[in-house]
Amino acid sequence: MEDRRQRKDEHIENYLKSEIITNTLLEDIYIEHNALSDMNMEEIDTSIEFLGRRISMPLMVNAMTGGGEAGSDINEDLSSICEAVGIPMASGSEAIAIKDEESRDSFTLLKDKDIIKIGNLGSERSLEDFIFAKDLIDADIMQVHLNIAQELVMPEGDRDFRGLGENIRNLVEKLDTPIIVKETGSGISKSVASKLLDMGVEYIDVAGKGGTNFIEIEDLRDVETDFSEFYDWGIPTAKSIIDVRSVSEDVFIIASGGLRNATDIVKSIIIGADMAAMSGEVLRYLLHGGYEACEDFLKDLQYKIKIIMCLLGVKNIEELKKVDYKVVGRLKQLLD
Numbered sequence: 162m163e164d165r166r167q168r169k170d171e172h173i174e175n176y177l178k179s180e181i182i183t184n185t186l187l188e189d190i191y192i193e194h195n196a197l198s199d200m201n202m203e204e205i206d207t208s209i210e211f212l213g214r215r216i217s218m219p220l221m222v223n224a225m226t227g228g229g230e231a232g233s234d235i236n237e238d239l240s241s242i243c244e245a246v247g248i249p250m251a252s253g254s255e256a257i258a259i260k261d262e263e264s265r266d267s268f269t270l271l272k273d274k275d276i277i278k279i280g281n282l283g284s285e286r287s288l289e290d291f292i293f294a295k296d297l298i299d300a301d302i303m304q305v306h307l308n309i310a311q312e313l314v315m316p317e318g319d320r321d322f323r324g325l326g327e328n329i330r331n332l333v334e335k336l337d338t339p340i341i342v343k344e345t346g347s348g349i350s351k352s353v354a355s356k357l358l359d360m361g362v363e364y365i366d367v368a369g370k371g372g373t374n375f376i377e378i379e380d381l382r383d384v385e386t387d388f389s390e391f392y393d394w395g396i397p398t399a400k401s402i403i404d405v406r407s408v409s410e411d412v413f414i415i416a417s418g419g420l421r422n423a424t425d426i427v428k429s430i431i432i433g434a435d436m437a438a439m440s441g442e443v444l445r446y447l448l449h450g451g452y453e454a455c456e457d458f459l460k461d462l463q464y465k466i467k468i469i470m471c472l473l474g475v476k477n478i479e480e481l482k483k484v485d486y487k488v489v490g491r492l493k494q495l496l497d
């Protein structure tokens with residue numbers, strides 16, 4: 162148990178040490194200024210409906226932690242900030258809490274917050290584990306994470322990935338909350354999205370390449386093996402959003418992986434996402450700047466989304482989704 166808690170804290174430490182910046186390719190999305198925008202800033206509405214509730218903007222704080230020593234404080238701060246800002250929050254993987262009773266409080270504290278709560282477990286976990294994790298935080302929806310790249314560079318990681326699809330299908334059928342299938346920084350391809358849709362999955366978080374780099378984070382824990390040749394592995398976030406949207410008009414897409422500012426969020430929505438999610442950047446503000454800096458960062462994001470909507474001449478998120486865009490550069494080359 163100690164090892165597992167220590168690993169969680171090391172993830173946070175190594176995230177802050179990580180240096181490699183790869184590319185989301187969102188900069189290859191060009192959106193055009195509207196000099197005759199006839200918007201009134203006061204009337205621009207950034208809110209959306211998610212799981213039957215209004216949230217202040219199309220953003221959630223994505224899965225990070227819980228269990229480790231630092232995890233409890235981080236979850237307490239992030240959940241209070243999400244409540245103040247009016248956005249959902251995902252807990253980090255709850256796997257540790259299944260066996261380690263002492264670690265549970267760092268997750269259950271989410272229950273006291275008036276936010277949409279999102280639970281998190283790996284795609285190899287049983288239905289019973291998912292029911293436990295859902296009840297532990299009263300989750301409105303459960304994330305099922307896919308993290309093959311991370312497992313393969315972790316000395317103690319999984320090596321046998323057979324049966325994940327069947328397990329996801331079983332969760333869709335038997336769990337009484339919906340599930341979000343999410344990557345953890347390597348992106349979702351068209352063919353994986355098609356398979357997930359066939360399994361009945363209705364929410365996909367692309368978690369593409371361009372932000373938090375788990376291959377580097379794991380590599381920093383293990384000095385013996387050098388995995389740096391894989392740091393650039395993965396599907397850039399912008400490509401993953403466009404590809405998943407090309408497979409279905411109806412699937413609810415969460416854009417994540419390297420989103421750092423309001424422009425990234427707005428571009429993600431324009432190219433096909435329904436909502437965006439941030440992990441690393443929010444954690445950086447919290448741990449380097451403190452509680453207020455993190456809350457201000459998120460509140461400013463909402464205002465900056467409004468500024469961009471005004472510059473584009475759109476008054477709500479539904480209109481934002483219809484804004485034209487051009488794909489340039491490398492992203493254009495990569496798209497079919």
Ligand code: FNR
Binds near residue numbers: 345441
């Ligand atoms: C993560 N992420 C993650 N994802 C998940 O599904 N379960 C988890 O327990 C964790 N743990 C975790 C810890 C830390 C410290 C970080 C920074 C991230 C991955 C996260 O949810 C997200 O998919 C990726 O980080 C990509 O998004 P960003 O960080 O580039 O915005």
